[in-house]
Amino acid sequence: DTAVSQTPKYLVTQMGNDKSIKCEQNLGHDTMYWYKQDSKKFLKIMFSYNNKELIINETVPNRFSPKSPDKAHLNLHINSLELGDSAVYFCASSQARTGAGETQYFGPGTRLLVL
Amino acid sequence: SQQGEEDPQALSIQEGENATMNCSYKTSINNLQWYRQNSGRGLVHLILIRSNEREKHSGRLRVTLDTSKKSSSLLITASRAADTASYFCATDIGNEKLTFGTGTRLTIIP
Numbered sequence A: 001d002t003a004v005s006q007t008p009k010y011l012v013t014q015m016g017n018d019k020s021i022k023c024e025q026n027l028g029h030d031t032m033y034w035y036k037q038d039s040k041k042f043l044k045i046m047f048s049y050n051n052k053e054l055i056i057n058e059t060v061p062n063r064f065s066p067k068s069p070d071k072a073h074l075n076l077h078i079n080s081l082e083l084g085d086s087a088v089y090f091c092a093s094s095q096a097r098t099g100a101g102e103t104q105y106f107g108p109g110t111r112l113l114v115l
Numbered sequence B: 001s002q003q004g005e006e007d008p009q010a011l012s013i014q015e016g017e018n019a020t021m022n023c024s025y026k027t028s029i030n031n032l033q034w035y036r037q038n039s040g041r042g043l044v045h046l047i048l049i050r051s052n053e054r055e056k057h058s059g060r061l062r063v064t065l066d067t068s069k070k071s072s073s074l075l076i077t078a079s080r081a082a083d084t085a086s087y088f089c090a091t092d093i094g095n096e097k098l099t100f101g102t103g104t105r106l107t108i109i110p
Helices: none
Strands: A004-007 A010-015 A020-026 A031-037 A042-048 A051-057 A065-068 A071-077 A087-094 A110-114 B004-007 B010-014 B019-025 B031-037 B043-050 B055-058 B061-066 B071-074 B085-092 B098-100 B104-109
Touching: A004 A065, A004 A087, A010 A020, A020 A031, A020 A087, A020 A110, A031 A071, A042 A065, A042 A071, A042 B098, A071 A087, B004 B085, B010 B019, B019 B031, B019 B085, B019 B104, B031 B061, B031 B071, B043 B055, B043 B061, B043 B071
Parallel strands: A010 A110, B010 B104
Antiparallel strands: A004 A020, A020 A071, A031 A042, A031 A087, A042 A051, A065 A071, A087 A110, B004 B019, B019 B071, B031 B043, B031 B085, B055 B061, B061 B071, B085 B098, B085 B104
């Protein structure tokens, strides 16, 4: 009955590979987000989508491409993985776009390690 | 530079004591939110305080907001071992996103 789920939970891969992380929410929310949390626990937003429309693209390298096939799913594809991409990636969702007191619900995270 | 910065970075207290952590921010806000992150897990929303509010309570949590000082504090009373986690403040300044602070790592010693 997980509200926001992500797959896979762990991802270990070689530099230069392409990988995808999937996110699904069953809360009926309109807005979804991808965050990156580095080794110092700093959490930074990467993208947000509202009803499949891109709202935020936070100067992320274009090797990262989000895709939202419907408002319940927001996937993240990463091309040509680099060592610096190693981090924990969190998906989140909110009822509506951030503002007017929207709170966010987070998935469990995907731990990406690039070797 | 980051919008929110928590202080202290790390805090260890005995079970049963109160824990206070602070968040300072730079830009005027619509609201400020506190989240908890247990080790290896996602963030969980704790409480939201709007810019026109000064104090809010939720169970053992008390949040204050001082917009003149651009700061907020989170007080956890009668701490329990299960409160061990990292705590983050997040500010909404009306730019379609939450900006998270650096976090306070709280350890409750049984």
